[in-house]
Amino acid sequence: MTASQKIWALHLGLIAVLFAAQYVLPPYHATNLARIMVLSIFAMGYNIAFGYTGLLSLGHALFFAAGMYGMGLSLTLLGWTALPALIAGLVAGGLLAGAVGVLALRTAGVSFMIVTLMFAQAGYLALLYFGTITGGDEGFNPDRSLRMIGSLDLSADTPRYLVALGLFALALLLCLWLVRSPFGRVMVAMRENEERSRMLGYNPFAIKLITLVLSGFYAGLAGAAYGLLFGYVGATFATIQYSILPMLYVLLGGAGTVIGPFLGALAMFYLIDLASGITDAYFFVVGAALVALVLFAPKGILGALRERGVRWLP
């Protein structure tokens, strides 16, 4: 079996397993898995920027929230149907990432982190300020009758799971294609040595901006899908917590690996779920797990696997 065949088998196999899981898992876990798949799309987007291109952003909650509100307001204010509203959310995330990138990419490293964080905070405050439209702190729930694609009721368990899986599969395969394309190699080259890439004739600003916009599209799609499938649009999703979560998913699963963000989201989601059943201070448990991760597997689950012999993992 060639490396390429192994790669396709692994990724298509994961999608097949997730498809089968809905028939095996109890409804509670199936709903959790649908949520994890949507959050994984968010993390995949973060991974494109951070894991592959080296852009450490603290502002991705803004792009997620842009997608969520882009979708939600298109449904409720503009009267669009679910599918165009979902696309509006995706576009909102990408466009906002482009606008932020044009300014923030004039900085690098820690400055880039701080600038993106400030943009996200400004976005969060804007959501609160324009509360008459956005629902402010409480957000809003799009009516169940609006959450339909044709006759498919997205608030029902099975359609919700299938749509989450469909979007996840699309995002995963697109990400796999991207990172194995020539542009994917340039992204890694940029992460490894920006000056050397410049000396090969690449414009670092342009490459990083394209990457950030792609990452924003993923975050926007995830935000839109989350609001549509789970019926809530809220300012909480624009807080810094939602900028840090995708970073943790990526670090846990393995930065610069295609499946890593899914594994990280799965592990982190259930770690929080289990820990919160034991103690109110569940973030202590999460923190301890992360410290252990940094000490024993600093490259994350798949990063460690890749280092120990599975070198073909993309």
Next chain:
Amino acid sequence: MLQINGLTAGYGPVTILRDLSFQAAAGQVTCIMGRNGAGKSTLMKAIMGLVPAQSGQIALLGQPLHRLPAHKVPLQGVAYVPQGRRLFGPLTVGENIDVGLLARNGGAKTRNFVLDLFPRLRERLDQTASTLSGGEQQMLAIARALCLEPKVLLLDEPTEGLQPSMIALIRDTVLKLRETGLATVLVEQRVESVLRMADQVAFMAHGRVEAQVSVTDLRPDSTLFRQFVGV
């Protein structure tokens, strides 16, 4: 081919190159020699636009380079292999070459040319670059630079830290490239290598090219070597 006139350049308020003039011709190897701190590497970086020119001109075939942003200089036909090679470690040999090719939409012909030049790289196309030996890494760095199909190749101490067999291989490669009409500018400290490879030798001190002479005017015990390199 490459013409530098009255170049003054440095880092911020610190001036390194002072009123420097230099030229490199097509189909010739021009070696730059000088003591540590003479400004040899800074000259390379200034040609590539990484160190801004405060005054003076850098031109390739009459076209000014010094006003271009750094990422556009390689696309004009100047390739640079810095000290320390700086490969993209996690990428394979093949992927490193592809990144070079993609920059100028280079195709199979260029790929075959660089792999024919370094057959050892062809055997290691799927090997991760960071796991190559020092000599192989240098080959890959040169191969990747050649993917830009340059008119001028800048090499900053390409044989530094390499074993003798690798030094000979790099030297042979430079001589082969000369036959293709490429202008090669090479920072080199070994007198023996310079005498074997160079057509012209430029001696630098205090940020200036103090002398540029034909290699036929030099012998291993020439005063210029003692004066500018200390050997």
